[in-house]
Amino acid sequence: MTKPLSHVLRWVWLVSTLIMATTITAAYIRRDRASADRAAEGRFAQGAPLRRNLRTTDEIIAVFIGGSFCGATSMPGLREAVETLNRELASRAVAQGKTFVSVGVALDWSIQEGSSFLRDFGSFNEIVVGRNWLNSAVIQYIWRGIPGNASLPQMVLLERHVNVREASITVGEERLLARKVGVTEIVEWAAQRGAF
Secondary structure, three states: OHHHHHHHHHHHHHHHHHHHHHHHHHHHHHHHHHHHHHHHOOOOOOOOHHHHOOOOEEEEEEEEEEOOOOHHHHOOOHHHHHHHHHHHHHHHHHHOOOEEEEEEEEOOOOHHHHHHHHHOOOOOOEEEEOOHHHOHHHHHHHHOOOOOOOOOOEEEEEEEEEEEOOOOEEEOOOEEEEEEEOHHHHHHHHHOOOOO
16 A cells, blocks of 8 residues: 555656646746737836936937047047047036937947047947948948048037837937037037037
8 A cells, every 4th residue: 555655646746846847837938928028019128227227318429430540549639638528518418408428439440449449538328340431330420311521530419309218219310519520620629628
């Protein structure tokens, strides 16, 4: 009688373990499907870092465009001028109730060299590096979207409205506020504290 009872207990244990494993697996599948459904609907996960800092606002965007291969970018005063402009423009944007975004663009073919080059100019909220004159930011801010002079270095100042909703983000057209081309213009602009 002892053997059949232990045999039955083993079967009960095995069946209960299988049921528990199936239940846990089903819960994970439901959770993953729900996450996938939210992602497919374009919803942000609550508390995710992506959503935390996004809000409806007007943005001021300062785009510095250069490259380590450009001799002018190593001229005295340029690095300090870019840092000063980013600081001054950020202060002005905040005082106006707007968000400030600094973008560093390096036309270097090498991602490592371009990233290293931009680090010398201070910190940026975003960097775009690579592909030389076909860099996606260069296409946007020199060739197509906000066309301008194909010279290095330069700073482009823009404004746009961003509307953040629960399931989508709408970004308005960018409006050119200022474009400074060459070391002299950028350094003089910094001396004027980024007036536009």
